[in-house]
Amino acid sequence: MAVTEMDGILIIDKPVEWTSHDVVAKMRGILRTRRIGHTGTLDPFATGVLVVCINRATRLVQFLTGHDKEYLATIRLGWRTDTGDLTGQAQGEPVEARMIDPQMINVALASFRGELEQTPPMFSARKIAGRRLYELARAGKVVERPPIKVHISQLELISCTPANDHPMALDVEIRVTCSAGTYIRTLAEDIGQHLGIGAHLIALRRIRAGRCRIEQAITLDQLTRIVQDGQVLAHLQPMAETLDLPMITLTDAELISIRHGRAHPCADQGEAHLSHQTVSLCDQQGRLQAVASYDSGRAAFAPRVVLAS
Secondary structure, X not given: OOHHXXXXXXXXXXXOOOOHHHHHHHHHHHHOXXXXXXXXXXXXXXXXXXXXXXXXXXXXXXXXXXXXXXEEEEEEEOOEEOOOEOOOOEEOOOOOOOOOOHHHHHHHHHOOOEXXXXXXXXXXXXXXXXXXXXXXXXXXXXXXXXXXXXXXXXXXXXXXXXXXXXXXXXEEEEXXXXXXXXXXXXXXXXXXXXXXXXXXXXXXXEEEEOOEEHHHOEOHHHHHHXXXXXXXXXXXXXXXXXXXXXXXEOOHHHXXXXXXXXXXXXXXXXXXXXXXXXXXXXXXXXXXEEEXXXXXXXXXXXEEEEOOO
């Protein structure tokens, strides 16, 4: 099967200094298809899980972007930057941070678990009045940004060590599990503020996005070799398993009906409890055929995306 005929999901380990758009552009060249899209941007200095949908699987992006994320992040205590990360300009003079101990950090971290509000950073892709915030920031403008609600389900200290390249700074590595849309740079700054010291993010690695984990990821160099060896199919992630949705298995007759865009009626009590949800509709082999949402008026699951041909 030619790559251009394959539909599926690849998990890429994004390299440092590449934008998510750079990765997609490179993959279009490697796979020789234009129909590629990712499910969640990573900053250029960040690495790790980038979930990429290929060909007809691009229609699933809308169902994958809202999944929770897990990160390993390193915060440098000692000063702030104008971007909230290592790419920005220092704001003020560095101050001594090595007197802060793990107990103080753990107390600070405890206050950020659960639901909280974040103010989006000026250097972010969020739009205000139709303009990307980073575009305004590069033009020297600062605008009001309404806070957003995020949820941090896990936040733990991994290590706390003096910076090896600065005599006053302290590097704090944390593990974060959070809702989609959480700004880890903002979290880093807010943790520093709680400790009474400037802080910025110096490293960020996404190790999970929904059900996609870093252990499943391949590099772009590996992808090139896989294509040359004709082994792409073996590395595509099963679409039904990647979507974090309840699954309904269809009979052959029901599959034919779904292919024609007809709704799937709630057949039994086992499906009734899924009412008012979005579900995966799969064939007898567990392969994703469609994504459907419950239609209360018809007591049936109406297809939103049909992948089966």
